[in-house]
Amino acid sequence: QSALTQPRSVSGSPGQSVTMSCTGTSSDVGGYNYVSWYQQHPGKAPKLMIYDVSNRPSGVPDRFSGSKSGNTASLTISGLQAEDEADYYCCSYAGSLYVFGGGTKVTVL
């Protein structure tokens, strides 16, 4: 299993929108609707932000949204806020295990 491909970094000003991609294969992202996204602040455990491609757990602001097309999933943060500055990891079910992306660092300018 190879890691999913994410951009190393994205940035935006407060109030702007940023979108990050997560590219896999037909054996993971493209083969299942089990794509999830995790936010991780420095020194903290990851936190589930999006599951099943586009669903938000309770408590996650609706500024966070997810989508998928073919072998590529995307996470969009609308109305960027200072507290959104963190690392974001995509994850996909891959048949028996889970494969993660390398992570995208979101910087709020």
Next chain:
Amino acid sequence: EVQLVESGGGLVKPGGSLTLSCAASGFTFNSAWMIWVRQAPGKGLECVGRIKPKTDGGTADYVAPVIGRFTISRDDSKNTLYLQMNSLKIEDTAVYYCATVISGRLDAWGQGTLVTVSS
């Protein structure tokens, strides 16, 4: 409230062994799919392995780099998940997290425990 607390991390020499524990509470552990994820210093997340509940066979699957060296087990009477790590390598140095798996997502995470493999 779901709570997962990892323990057992520490410093170990290459070739050594270590067993991590993950104490679970706040949910029905014996029916839960559980997973171990690790994060090397300054690096991304990597799934180590996943174990099914006994009602689904209780078997575990592992990522290729740890096959034959790591073993995931569970003690449902103690609500505890384990990760036994043998023949440790320097590249196994990481923070190890346990998490619950619900329908394709890693729902709740512990705070992690650091394993350092160094001579």
